[in-house]
Amino acid sequence: MTTIKDIAKLANVSPSTVSRVISGNSRISLSTQNKIKKIMTELDYQPNKAARTLVTQKSKTIGIIHKNGEFTTLQNPFIIDVLSGVFLVCKINGYGTIATTATDPIDIISEVKEMIFYHSVDGFILLYSKENDEIINILEKQSIPYVVIGKPIHAQNTVSVDNDNITASAQLTQYLIELGHIDFLFIAESERFEVVKDRVKGHEDTLKNAQLIPHVVYLQMNQAVIFEYLKQLHYEHRLPTIIITSDTMINHMVLSTLYELSLHIPKDIQTATFNDSYINAFASPPQTTVDIHPQLLGETAGKAIMQLLNQEQIEQVNHIIQTDIITRTSTQRL
């Protein structure tokens, strides 16, 4: 088998020069690079990933840290779209990915510690943002490169990729006010997450500006809980004219409940939600949504972690991805 030493001998350079060319070090002169590459081609030398890794002291792998929670979080189409963006950029750059698999916060921390201990990743992408996050503390202490998909509430200079969720929520709410809605219900999952806080804030501010009274409830992402809550409102004749949900999954459960209560959308009640996906597009009925462009979030996070790992100059610390309101049959003029 051809080795780096064989190539070095033929090229009349040191083995470390060959290593540097394999690892993509651009400080080697172009003529030397070309000479070495020509010999590698002639000898059919395939620099295997492990050799390259050992040379560069890099695992060429990005760790992906999931938000903790129910098993359904992983099935959330938002996450899949984000991941497909991350995968694409990693693949182009010759990186693999490895993701946390635990749902319990303590177990996720162990997984991350293990990845760091075994040098099995070069950097991390966090798929969430929350205050006082122990994982962020660990990464900061050990100076491990990471990018947060979510609001930058952590150390200064934390690189983050996010939507402007306050503005997106304000725009959706304003659109619904213009349709004639005055009686709103906003159903949100746990207020621990920054994205939920911002969506609630944009909604509340817009309603208050319009002299309307916001009604926000935080419900567990659990079909029985959502069913009981809406059934009670229905029996007390206190249902609003529009239900906004903070996420596709809650919206899906709300639609199922309204179907069971024989309430027709948009005739009897209307609905709108955040995080556009095929689930909303082909729902019963198709839903008005805020498209947060999750694949673009993922691609941007992927590019940002590559910049950090290549120690390129970081021109932008907080990336903001645009949002768009997609109107479908679940909302109409009252």
Added chain:
Amino acid sequence: MTTIKDIAKLANVSPSTVSRVISGNSRISLSTQNKIKKIMTELDYQPNKAARTLVTQKSKTIGIIHKNGEFTTLQNPFIIDVLSGVFLVCKINGYGTIATTATDPIDIISEVKEMIFYHSVDGFILLYSKENDEIINILEKQSIPYVVIGKPIHAQNTVSVDNDNITASAQLTQYLIELGHIDFLFIAESERFEVVKDRVKGHEDTLKNAQLIPHVVYLQMNQAVIFEYLKQLHYEHRLPTIIITSDTMINHMVLSTLYELSLHIPKDIQTATFNDSYINAFASPPQTTVDIHPQLLGETAGKAIMQLLNQEQIEQVNHIIQTDIITRTSTQRL
């Protein structure tokens, strides 16, 4: 930095013995293993993944090959559940994963060839099974270990993990006959895939045995196509009493269409589908499904590829995972 040579010297063994202990070779005597591990602990030696890889000539990475198709294939909850099973087993065994990202067949083949060329994976898991698959041909020619999630129609001794889709479909159809249905419509996606062929076969055989006439159509997984098809049947008063779909995604589109046509489930028409997930469980209304235990499919495929890589004796070539019918409000006695 501590090296393998330092440890070998202190343990009074050869460096290759240390390497073998690091790579988990069990032929080294337990006392030697313990001696080396004790020294590694004392010197705080962390065998990094790249070093271990170079020693073992393995990348410790499994390649995952997606079925080609629309972007929505990746968002299919079935795939996510399968992957979570695969990830779990890989992680436990110290393996990472890398997945194809292309949707075009030609591009997927390029991705797979690249992974093989750069030795960036040790083996593959294919998330589909179809006849005359070029990827299978490549893997067979190059003797690369792989496991197929789907029907074993390839080379002899191909390790596969699958459900018994013929029996599962027969059981679902029999259950629906017992509810009083005699007028069935089975909507399936492309007949190129083995899983679809088997589900159609189990359905047709059961209906024929009951002296009933099967009605199977293959439709693109496209909301407009499905809408036009069902609208036409509706206007011609030719809708069946039950629509079975071969997959969650088609079911989701059928429900959206029935909602738009103001047809109530289960009052006006009934529905049932394969591949149970939260999408069916919280649909409008909750769907009767066949649970194919996708996470268990993934875990079993993960364990099988580990056995192949560890060159353990393969006791079982074709693994069959059980299926269960879950009855919900979308079906009831006629």
